[in-house]
Amino acid sequence: VDASGPGPEARLPLRPGLEGLHPYGAPQLDVPVLLNVNENPHSPSEEVVSDIAESVAKAATGLNRYPDREFAELRAELSEYLRIESGVRVPAEQIWAANGSNEVMLHLFQAYGGPGRTAISFDPTYSMYPEYARDTHTTWVTGRRSADFTLDPAHAADLIRRHHPALIVLTSPNNPTGTALPLETVVAVLDAARGSGPAGPDGGHTDSVVVVDEAYGEFRRAGVASALTLLHEHPHLTVSRTMSKAFGMAGLRLGYLAAAPALVEHLRVVRLPYHLSAVTQAAALAALRHREEFIAQVASLRQERDDLVEWLRARGHAVADSDANFVLFGMFEDRHAVWNGLLERGVLIRETGPAGWLRVSVGTPQEMAAFTAALQEVDPR
Ligand code: PMP
Helix, strand or coil: CCCCCCCCCCCCCCCCCCCCCCCCCCCCCCCCEECCCCCCCCCCCHHHHHHHHHHHHHHHCCCCCCCCCCCHHHHHHHHHHHHHHHCCCCCHHHEEEECHHHHHHHHHHHHHCCCCCEEEEEECCCCCHHHHHHHCCCEEEEEECCCCCCCCHHHHHHHHHHHCCCEEEEECCCCCCCCCCCHHHHHHHHHHHCCCCCECCCCCECCCEEEEECCCHHHCCCCCCCHHHHHHHCCCEEEEEECCCCCCCCCCCCEEEEECHHHHHHHHHHCCCCCCCHHHHHHHHHHHCCHHHHHHHHHHHHHHHHHHHHHHHHCCCEECCCCCCEEEEECCCCHHHHHHHHHHCCEECECCCCCCCEEEECCCHHHHHHHHHHHHHHCCC
């Protein structure tokens, strides 16, 4: 039997609101220099690769069994990593993980969003958030960031008071702008969130959950603190991280968060059983054993990022301050033409952010040389 092709027609009952929508994702093009999705440009070292291979081979001997549903060992190692990276001790029970921070976020929306509930964020920001809202029937409301892409606490507090959001998503460092929020701003939002959530079972207002998405947290500049340092005082705060960026493990799909025990309990209710495969757990544990190597690599990527910002500014570009592994730069009358000119020269960056801006990820020194050479040709000054 050959089941290929559309075959006979059916009128499938697609959910209203999903008609004509396209799946999210940047173009995956076969181009020599890929600087479009904020990946880590360094493939894992031979030591990391062989350690992962050995660990996965060992896990494979037990693949007839379901994996550890509570991924206890992985939580303990993520907790240890956060202690080393941020100086904050978060017990293993207060760590949650899933297949990329995308899925961690979806769990948050599944637990706290839903019909009649609202989540808010501040544009320009990561374009996946509205999709988590759509998929969980949560109303999505956006405020705005200021001209320098920071957040005005008074504007945030006003939006929170008006909408009683179940979830407030702060991205720091923000994608696509690279902006890290000062802790004072996060604290102001946490204070405004107290008693500003939707009505609880007793009719009184709950506290909005404040999610600080620190997918790019490890790339922050010296002197910028992680929101993890606020966790012990704010039980309605959660900080999410990922192994996709600093760890160079985007292909692994492992994101995680730190939060108060009660919040983690709520996420356990909505996850699918055995959502983290034994292969994922084994590979993540193996990569975490090499954390010192990744921490050193992040330091060199930060330096390259700062050099890139300086080079772009010296050419007269507007450049947003970046605490991430990418840089938003402009301003271009016709940004699409610049993006396309770079692509014609084998360099793929991202056409995203407010009008006139483009985003480039930090690559290897060779990739940065290709980017700067191509930009000088496309946009001579
Ligand atoms: N948050 C932000 C701000 C991001 O930019 C990304 C990826 N581009 C993610 C979360 C998701 O990352 P992952 O699912 O790979 O952990």
